Amino acid sequence: MMSADTPIPNLEKSASRKGSRDRLIVAVLLVALAVGLVGLARSAQWDDILSALARLGWHEIAILLALSLVNYVLRSVRWHLFAHSLGFTTPAALNASHYLGGFAMSVTPGRVGEFVRIRWLARDAGVTLDRAFPVVLGDRASDLASLAILLATALMLATKGIEGAVFITLLALGAAFVAIHPRLLASVVSTIYRVAGRRAPRLFARLRRSALSLEAFAKGGVLLPALLLGMAGWAAEGYAFHLLLTWFGVDIGLWRALAIFIFSTLAGGLTGAPGGLGGAEAAMVALLSLDGTPLGVAVAATAVIRVTTLWFAVAIGLVAFPLAERATFKRGK
Numbered sequence: 001m002m003s004a005d006t007p008i009p010n011l012e013k014s015a016s017r018k019g020s021r022d023r024l025i026v027a028v029l030l031v032a033l034a035v036g037l038v039g040l041a042r043s044a045q046w047d048d049i050l051s052a053l054a055r056l057g058w059h060e061i062a063i064l065l066a067l068s069l070v071n072y073v074l075r076s077v078r079w080h081l082f083a084h085s086l087g088f089t090t091p092a093a094l095n096a097s098h099y100l101g102g103f104a105m106s107v108t109p110g111r112v113g114e115f116v117r118i119r120w121l122a123r124d125a126g127v128t129l130d131r132a133f134p135v136v137l138g139d140r141a142s143d144l145a146s147l148a149i150l151l152a153t154a155l156m157l158a159t160k161g162i163e164g165a166v167f168i169t170l171l172a173l174g175a176a177f178v179a180i181h182p183r184l185l186a187s188v189v190s191t192i193y194r195v196a197g198r199r200a201p202r203l204f205a206r207l208r209r210s211a212l213s214l215e216a217f218a219k220g221g222v223l224l225p226a227l228l229l230g231m232a233g234w235a236a237e238g239y240a241f242h243l244l245l246t247w248f249g250v251d252i253g254l255w256r257a258l259a260i261f262i263f264s265t266l267a268g269g270l271t272g273a274p275g276g277l278g279g280a281e282a283a284m285v286a287l288l289s290l291d292g293t294p295l296g297v298a299v300a301a302t303a304v305i306r307v308t309t310l311w312f313a314v315a316i317g318l319v320a321f322p323l324a325e326r327a328t329f330k331r332g333k
Helices: 011-017 019-044 046-053 058-085 092-105 109-125 129-157 165-179 182-195 201-217 220-247 254-270 279-290 295-332
Strands: none
Touching: 046 295, 058 092, 058 109, 058 129, 058 201, 058 220, 058 295, 092 109, 092 295, 109 129, 109 295, 129 165, 129 201, 129 220, 129 254, 165 182, 182 201, 201 220, 220 254, 220 295, 254 279, 279 295
16 A cells, blocks of 8 residues: 555656656647747738737736636546545645646646645545545546537537537537446456456556545535536636627627637647647637637637636646645654
């Protein structure tokens, strides 16, 4: 059994060994993203982009950031809910600092931010890393389920569909269904283990135990509030995207804007890139353009919403990270 200070096998060792490679990957992704956006901007003409951006004032930017903050606060409340359901007595404010601090590493490969959250939670709760790990799994599963439900709802209420959205929606709903059913998820892990030739038995045993540990979150008193918090949080950012488009003179409707935002978020996640870099932006620009939005406006809207969501989260994380680290250090004395 590991102590709270014991690293999860291979994860911390891999993080230190591959740190430079991870930084290189992020740098390459950022350069590729910048080159792609500049290329789109050139084809869309800078005048169109600057004209769209000129419609935004500090008031509008503040509204976009406030709606993103609603998302982060609601999801940090969900993090506390998961921790509390496992019997951890860490204060809500401390759990919030854990969650928000993890955003500092949103664009690092290997889900480093989530590993840091686990370590903070385990140390402050005085439990092993294995005991705290289900909170991360529950958080990821709840996000996937919330996004899948939102996307399905938005597509049903939108005036017209999105090309390729049915497949992504069914995939997300299927994955979400498995994720919130612990025993089914454990069966999937066992099946993968057999198909993989029964390799890495310790790893798969740990994954199966972690999957079964999600049963603590499968109760109605935890699962339903967690889904509602996630849906409300992501809907707030989707609404921000809708407002942004209307300020740019493009009103495609609330539900269609929400569908494009959620679809792009999921598409970015499917690429495996940290923070969905590249994939989310490409999907968003493409869907807006296919919908008849001028390319310059599509590029401007995509750039602004990513700055006020993803990069705003990173900024919050950079502020919260030292606070969470200091609080954990003091409690550990």
